[in-house]
Amino acid sequence: xxxxxxxxxxxxxxxxxxxxxxxxxxxxxxxxxxxxxxxxxxxxxxxxxxxxxxxxxxxxxxxxxxxxxxxxxxxxxxxxxxxxxxxxxxxxxxxxxxxxxxxxxxxxxxxxxxxxxxxxxxxxxxxxxxxxxxxxxxxxxxxxxxxxxxxxxxxxxxxxxxxxxxxxxxxxxxxxxxxxxxxxxxxxxxxxxxxxxxxxxxx
Amino acid sequence: xxxxxxxxxxxxxxxxxxxxxxxxxxxxxxxxxxxxxxxxxxxxxxxxxxxxxxxxxxxxxxxxxxxxxxxxxxxxxxxxxxxxxxxxxxxxxxxxxxxxxxxxxxxxxxxxxxxxxxxxxxxxxxxxxxxxxxxxxxxxxxxxxxxxxxxxxxxxxxxxxxxxxxxxxxxxxxxxxxxxxxxxxxxxxxxxxxxxxxxxxxx
DNA sequence: CCTGACTGTGAACGTCGTTCAAAATAATTC
DNA sequence: GAATTATTTTGAACGACGTTCACAGTCAGG
Numbered sequence: 001x002x003x004x005x006x007x008x009x010x011x012x013x014x015x016x017x018x019x020x021x022x023x024x025x026x027x028x029x030x031x032x033x034x035x036x037x038x039x040x041x042x043x044x045x046x047x048x049x050x051x052x053x054x055x056x057x058x059x060x061x062x063x064x065x066x067x068x069x070x071x072x073x074x075x076x077x078x079x080x081x082x083x084x085x086x087x088x089x090x091x092x093x094x095x096x097x098x099x100x101x102x103x104x105x106x107x108x109x110x111x112x113x114x115x116x117x118x119x120x121x122x123x124x125x126x127x128x129x130x131x132x133x134x135x136x137x138x139x140x141x142x143x144x145x146x147x148x149x150x151x152x153x154x155x156x157x158x159x160x161x162x163x164x165x166x167x168x169x170x171x172x173x174x175x176x177x178x179x180x181x182x183x184x185x186x187x188x189x190x191x192x193x194x195x196x197x198x199x200x201x202x203x
Numbered sequence: 204x205x206x207x208x209x210x211x212x213x214x215x216x217x218x219x220x221x222x223x224x225x226x227x228x229x230x231x232x233x234x235x236x237x238x239x240x241x242x243x244x245x246x247x248x249x250x251x252x253x254x255x256x257x258x259x260x261x262x263x264x265x266x267x268x269x270x271x272x273x274x275x276x277x278x279x280x281x282x283x284x285x286x287x288x289x290x291x292x293x294x295x296x297x298x299x300x301x302x303x304x305x306x307x308x309x310x311x312x313x314x315x316x317x318x319x320x321x322x323x324x325x326x327x328x329x330x331x332x333x334x335x336x337x338x339x340x341x342x343x344x345x346x347x348x349x350x351x352x353x354x355x356x357x358x359x360x361x362x363x364x365x366x367x368x369x370x371x372x373x374x375x376x377x378x379x380x381x382x383x384x385x386x387x388x389x390x391x392x393x394x395x396x397x398x399x400x401x402x403x404x405x406x
Numbered sequence: 407c408c409t410g411a412c413t414g415t416g417a418a419c420g421t422c423g424t425t426c427a428a429a430a431t432a433a434t435t436c
Numbered sequence: 437g438a439a440t441t442a443t444t445t446t447g448a449a450c451g452a453c454g455t456t457c458a459c460a461g462t463c464a465g466g
Contacts, residue, residue: 008413029318033454043415045456054454112376113316115232122378130378158382159370159390166369167362173315175325175333179361187362194401195394211444236423246446248425257423 012050014040065107072100073136086144087196094164215253217243268310275303276339289347290399297367
């Protein structure tokens, strides 16, 4: 015997599945309420029993993407104990980030280019999820520059992430000339190594 | 006596003016064909005599934004002749980029987050305009690392730009906690100085 | 089997970009 | 300057979109 609540939860998952596929295949603009309804076999209006609006659906897909990204970065970053290992870990995380973005281009883009509807506010859970991403950077950074304050390291981690993110984002932007993957990876590795060398050389 | 062609050109400029104001004030999503028509005092359909579609209008606004950005970067980067001056120039350009992005937030965002309609291709003039931005980086880079190949310097310039762009983009993203301006500027300056130091120390 | 509270339905609403037949205007020709 | 042809302007109409809602259907508890 399945309660109606459980049924609804299961259909909500189906809905998010369908939305994920739609975005991955056709981008954020390819997400249509009517298509989703048809795909999961319910009426158009029933979607709004599973989800408040399309914004929530996009946020939920984003949540899944973040979880998978977190797993990918986790798999790429072993625990570190020396400065050399810290640098290698940061390089590995950066390259894993790049690989994930390339392999999940449309879903990854949604994380950054989606804007909430006029005046709507991003729910707390969505904001806090974003923070977990920095963990993979802050941990190696702790052994790379252990003498810096936690606040300094937070800012450093944020800057390092942003810099790598920028290289990936513009490298994968087809509006400019596309950069071949090995070239992109070399640039990322160079950037991270440069930063690590500069940071560990006490200054 | 005004020819009809000249009249049309003048109204096209009015249209782009109105579109620019709309985007600057309400973002890309606030750009409505009907509002523009009312603002420049013509019928809805007449817009399509001035512009093929909304995509072209957005591209034309982007073209203006790029021109103003180019001017802002120009004003910030004096000619350089020594390595120290090159570093200072790159820092100045990066900070000018950040300031421009902050002062023209919505217009600047459109440069990167706008996606053409399904299958439509970005016209050549729009692509080539993007390239001019790198000039302000490549020139100082030439005196900073004169021994590198032109191709190397192109890639370096692209990476440096992308890294700074990433820091600005994420720093100005209100989806995460906003970074106060002085903090952001310090991070950018630190990043650029770090890169310049690493680059000039022959490696 | 009845009743009251949910749940699914799809037509309808408002808004969007875009089109197009018709009306208005400009240009050309005699 | 009148007549004719070409061009431009117009705004209603179209199709697609997210969202809503009165109604119909379904299901739990008595």
